[in-house]
Amino acid sequence: xxxxxxxxxxxxxxxxxxxxxxxxxxxxxxxxxxxxxxxxxxxxxxxxxxxxxxxxxxxxxxxxxxxxxxxxxxxxxxxxxxxxxxxxxxxxxxxxxxxxxxxxxxxxxxxxxxxxxxxxxxxxxxxxxxxxxxxxxxxxxxxxxxxxxxxxxxxxxxxxxxxxxxxxxxxxxxxxxxxxxxxxxxxxxxxxxxxxxxxxxxxxxxxxxxxxxxxxxxxxxxxxxxxxxxxxxxxxxxxxxxxxxxxxxxxxxxxxxxxxxxxxxxxxxxxxxxxxxxxxxxxxxxxxxxxxxxxxxxxxxxxxxxxxxxxxxxxxxxxxxxxxxxxxxxxxxxxxxxxxxxxxxxxxxxxxxxxxxxxxx
Amino acid sequence: xxxxxxxxxxxxxxxxxxxxxxxxxxxxxxxxxxxxxxxxxxxxxxxxxxxxxxxxxxxxxxxxxxxxxxxxxxxxxxxxxxxxxxxxxxxxxxxxxxxxxxxxxxxxxxxxxxxxxxxxxxxxxxxxxxxxxxxxxxxxxxxxxxxxxxxxxxxxxxxxxxxxxxxxxxxxxxxxxxxxxxxxxxxxxxxxxxxxxxxxxxxxxxxxxxxxxxxxxxxxxxxxxxxxxxxxxxxxxxxxxxxxxxxxxxxxxxxxxxxxxxxxxxxxxxxxxxxxxxxxxxxxxxxxxxxxxxxxxxxxxxxxxxxxxxxxxxxxxxxxxxxxxxxxxxxxxxxxxxxxxxxxxxxxxxxxxxxxxxxxx
Numbered sequence: 001x002x003x004x005x006x007x008x009x010x011x012x013x014x015x016x017x018x019x020x021x022x023x024x025x026x027x028x029x030x031x032x033x034x035x036x037x038x039x040x041x042x043x044x045x046x047x048x049x050x051x052x053x054x055x056x057x058x059x060x061x062x063x064x065x066x067x068x069x070x071x072x073x074x075x076x077x078x079x080x081x082x083x084x085x086x087x088x089x090x091x092x093x094x095x096x097x098x099x100x101x102x103x104x105x106x107x108x109x110x111x112x113x114x115x116x117x118x119x120x121x122x123x124x125x126x127x128x129x130x131x132x133x134x135x136x137x138x139x140x141x142x143x144x145x146x147x148x149x150x151x152x153x154x155x156x157x158x159x160x161x162x163x164x165x166x167x168x169x170x171x172x173x174x175x176x177x178x179x180x181x182x183x184x185x186x187x188x189x190x191x192x193x194x195x196x197x198x199x200x201x202x203x204x205x206x207x208x209x210x211x212x213x214x215x216x217x218x219x220x221x222x223x224x225x226x227x228x229x230x231x232x233x234x235x236x237x238x239x240x241x242x243x244x245x246x247x248x249x250x251x252x253x254x255x256x257x258x259x260x261x262x263x264x265x266x267x268x269x270x271x272x273x274x275x276x277x278x279x280x281x282x283x284x285x286x287x288x289x290x291x292x293x294x295x296x297x298x299x300x301x302x303x304x305x306x307x308x309x310x311x312x313x314x315x316x317x318x319x320x321x322x323x324x325x326x327x328x329x330x331x332x333x334x335x336x337x338x339x340x341x342x343x344x345x346x347x348x349x350x351x352x353x354x355x356x357x358x359x360x361x
Numbered sequence: 362x363x364x365x366x367x368x369x370x371x372x373x374x375x376x377x378x379x380x381x382x383x384x385x386x387x388x389x390x391x392x393x394x395x396x397x398x399x400x401x402x403x404x405x406x407x408x409x410x411x412x413x414x415x416x417x418x419x420x421x422x423x424x425x426x427x428x429x430x431x432x433x434x435x436x437x438x439x440x441x442x443x444x445x446x447x448x449x450x451x452x453x454x455x456x457x458x459x460x461x462x463x464x465x466x467x468x469x470x471x472x473x474x475x476x477x478x479x480x481x482x483x484x485x486x487x488x489x490x491x492x493x494x495x496x497x498x499x500x501x502x503x504x505x506x507x508x509x510x511x512x513x514x515x516x517x518x519x520x521x522x523x524x525x526x527x528x529x530x531x532x533x534x535x536x537x538x539x540x541x542x543x544x545x546x547x548x549x550x551x552x553x554x555x556x557x558x559x560x561x562x563x564x565x566x567x568x569x570x571x572x573x574x575x576x577x578x579x580x581x582x583x584x585x586x587x588x589x590x591x592x593x594x595x596x597x598x599x600x601x602x603x604x605x606x607x608x609x610x611x612x613x614x615x616x617x618x619x620x621x622x623x624x625x626x627x628x629x630x631x632x633x634x635x636x637x638x639x640x641x642x643x644x645x646x647x648x649x650x651x652x653x654x655x656x657x658x659x660x661x662x663x664x665x666x667x668x669x670x671x672x673x674x675x676x677x678x679x680x681x682x683x684x685x686x687x688x689x690x691x692x693x694x695x696x697x698x699x700x701x702x703x704x705x706x707x708x709x710x711x712x713x714x715x716x717x718x719x720x721x722x
Contacts, residue, residue, distance in 0.1 A: 003607070004396060005388040012600060016389040024604060025386035027366040028377040028556045030682045035365060062558065063424050063578065066599035070578035098577035189600055195389045197423065197558060197602030215576075216459035217424065217431035236687075238427035239373060239550060241558030243385060244605065246364070321391045326597075 006315070007342075009351055010323035011140050011296065012167070013189040013196050014339035016247075020194055023250035024243050031226075031240040039249055040227060040240075046252035050192075050260065051165075051184065051202050052175035056229040060198040060248055061218070062241050065166040065187025068199030069095060071218035072162055072185055075211050076203070079103030081131035086110075086117045090141035090326045091164055095134055102214075104131075113328055114142045114286040114298070123154040132160035132182075138168035140190075141326045143298030143335065144287045145172060152180025160207055166190055169200065170255050171267045171295035171339055182207040188244070191267070191295050193340035194251035197244045254340075267294040270343035274336065275299075277352045281359065286333060295343070297336040298329070307331060310358050318354035367676070368703075370712055371684035372501050372657065373528070374550040374557050375700035377608075381555055384611035385604050392587075392601040400610055401588060401601075407613035411553075411621065412526075412545065412563050413536035417590040421559040421609055422579070423602050426527040426548025429560030430456060432579035433523060433546055436572050437564070440464030442492035447471075447478045451502035451687045452525055456495055463575075465492075474689055475503045475647040475659070484515040493521035499529035501551075502687045504659030504696065505648045506533060513541025521568055527551055530561065531616050532628045532656035532700055543568040549605070552628070552656050554701035555612035558605045615701075628655040631704035635697065636660075638713045642720065647694060656704070658697045659690070668692060671719050679715035 008015050029036055040059075047058040061071050073095075077083060083104045085096045088111040099106045109125045111117040117135070126133060133155050135146050145168065151161055163184040168174050171191030176184055183203035189196035203220070211221045217238065225235040255263060271294040275285050283299035285292065301307040307324065311334065314320045325333035336351070369376050390397055401420075408419040422432050434456075438444060444465045446457045449472040460467045470486045472478040478496070487494060494516050496507050506529065512522055524545040529535050532552030537545055544564035550557035564581070572582045578599065586596040616624060632655040636646050644660035646653065662668040668685065672695065675681045686694035697712070 003387045003390060006390050006394065008389065008391060010391055013389050013391060013603060021386040021388070021604075025382040026364045027382070028369065028374050028550075029364060029367050030369060030371055030374060030684075031557070032684075033367065033676065033682065063428065064599050064602060067424065067428075067578045070576060073577070094577065101575050101577060187600070189389075195602065195604040196392070196600040197605055214462050215431060216434070216455065216462060217428045238425050239548070239557040241425060241556065241605070242374060243382075243556040244558055244602075315394065321394065323391075323393075 005319065007320045007347060007350055009337050009342050009347060010321040011335045011337055012187065012339065014191065014193050014337050015341040016193055016195055017254065017341055019254065020247050020250045024195065024247040026243070026246050028242050031242060032234060032236065036242065037234060039245060043245060043249050043252065044227065044229065046249065046256060047200050047202065050170055050252055050255055053177045053202055055202045055204045057208055057224065058202040059223070059227045060245060061201045062238065063199050064196050065185060065199050068185025068187065068201050069098060069164065071199070071201060071220065072183060073098045073102045074215035074218040075220040076160060076162065076183060076207055077102055077104050077132065078212055080105060082107065082127065082129055083131055084109060084122060084125045084133040086122055086135040086146060088115060088117050088142065088144060088146065089113050089136065089139035091136045091139055095164065114144060116144050116146050116291045119147060119150045122151060126155050126159070130159055132162050134162040136164040137174055138165060138172055138293045138295065140167045140296055140335070141329070142286055143293045143296040144291050145293040148179040148181065167293065167295050170263065171343070172293055173264045176202065188248055188251065191339045192248070192251040192255065194247045197241060198248050267338060267343045270348065271297055271338045273345070274338060274348045277348060281355060283334070295337065295339045297338055299334050299336065300332060301334055307334065313358050314354055320351055320354050366680065368681045368708060368711055370698050370703050370708060371682040372696045372698055373548065373700065375552065375554050375698050376702040377554055377556055378615065378702055380615065381608050381611045385556065385608040387604070387607050389603050392603060393595060393597065397603065398595060400606060404606060404610050404613065405588065405590065407610065407617060408561050408563065411531055411613055411616055414538045414563055416563045416565045418569055418585065419563040420584070420588045421606060422562045423599065424560050425557050426546060426560050429546025429548065429562050430459060430525065432560070432562060432581065433544060434459045434463045435576035435579040436581040437521060437523065437544060437568055438463055438465050438493060439573055441466060443468065443488065443490055444492055445470060445483060445486045445494040447483055447496040447507060449476060449478050449503065449505060449507065450474050450497065450500035452497045452500055456525065475505060477505050477507050477652045480508060480511045483512060487516050487520070491520055493523050495523040497525040498535055499526060499533055499654045499657065501528045501657055501696070502690070503647055504654045504657040505652050506654040509540040509542065528654065528656050531624060532704070533654055534625045537563065549609055549612065552700045553609070553612040553616065555608045556605070558602065559609050628699060628704045631709065632658055632699045634706070635699060635709045638709060642716060644695070656698065656700045658699055660695050660697065662693060662695055668695065674719050675715055681712055681715050
């Protein structure tokens, strides 16, 4: 088995440190082994610290980040619920789709791809009978960060504020409790630098007070019987993905060793430095100043460049992955990950030199 | 990070060979990298060989085996569908539960825990308007194998024959096409000796002709747009669990290197040899002769033995995991995995010696 390594500067997965790969390959043990119980407790505590929450419920769901989205829908939304759903890119559109399939009354509030949604438009869409408001904090399709300020107050005590922080967690400032977020999901493979396959998830008491149980697999109440945030014996629900959870623990430990604020600052600096370097080559950032998502730099590819051909050469000749655009940005933009170990001057230099070489070619 | 290794002889996870752990820790690459596309094609081909099917659709879902069950429900069953569901243990009961949550009209056909269901009782429950029949081929809660013979003919061309082969795949004879199975799911962590986290899944044309799309995450039609069994460009749906798929490939390669028939035979021999050794210590198999599931030996613990205490000492003093009973067998039975690398004379000897030592203690 020989995999040619890549420098992963696309939309995710991101560069996985050897420490995390080593953790991943530790001996598999049982999901009810006391050794594993201690690991679960540590992962829950590390997730709370990373989400900046005191929530009792903080655990990795046994699915990718998109599975975290599905679990949010299956467990917190009932058919007929009115849900205000912000859509300013592919991942907001995906949530609107998932909500619609679940029978929710979905009210989308849209913004142009590449811009944040004005808070007052989200607030205006809220009505007294609404169940939840959902926004994508870090839009991976456009590199835009959606501010959460002002949403909690607008939706009152009965509404749920639901957030996708797949690409922001561990890389862009977000503090769930301070923002009044009721439930959020993320993914292992972005700023946590863990392979894809787990969805960090958290929910507060307002969210868990009325759990839906349509799905057997994503039944949060049953999953909590295994994760046991309140202590007590763990009851088997499904077999946990043991080795992936080892890797997540290691990734979260690295985040805490660096310190969340220091890590946020490093991502901001790495983003700005890469943005400036690529701007000199004619690649302008899609997001306006102040709306950028540090871990994901989305740039317009200059006219006259066959973006897919250059991207393919970056991969084949230089071993560097960057991602193409989605939806209306397909063929027009690149999405460059600035995530964890990818948010380093060495990564920037390798990418910029490779792009320069290929533009000359 | 130091994990004390265990000899995993419980209900799963099973012993993971170093080759598989090494594959797991290979460098993470992107889910749209051509290198990964080649791996996906190989995994699909290896799954077809292991399932004994010519099905176009054969892929690992990004969830544990239980997620495979959920995907089967979400994608093949519509609300109101009449489904005949065999229940002779915890995993049949789980499926009946999941079907009920999805709004199916569930007709259960039950048998005592520890016995197979008589085929004619399943057949008698079938009516012309039924949509599907579901059975658990390898009941992990009881160590019983449910025969599939006679089911396909009974349900006609319009019905779907759906099978859970989580614990049998790669360890107990099952040939999906020969048995006329329309869709089946398995898990990575039983006889394939891969860490938990993936659900091998297959479906034939009869099953995929009318896919339900209630779930976004388990939308098989969208997932097929990424796995592309018919060739063509892969469209992103969700980020695949890259490293787990490396590990699954390695586990499936090991199965094919040994040869499926040889592997089935080895499991049968290892089962019988362990059964005989434990019978001498007073642990009698639950399943009668001819109904046993080779990869999972469920035995009654003799009266007067505190099974939980002995099981705990096996783990703490000998590093050996066996599993306790579920449901009506809790406190009364052990479930002993005879799965892949666990189906070896060395594993049997270590377990038998440890049990002898603890019974003397």
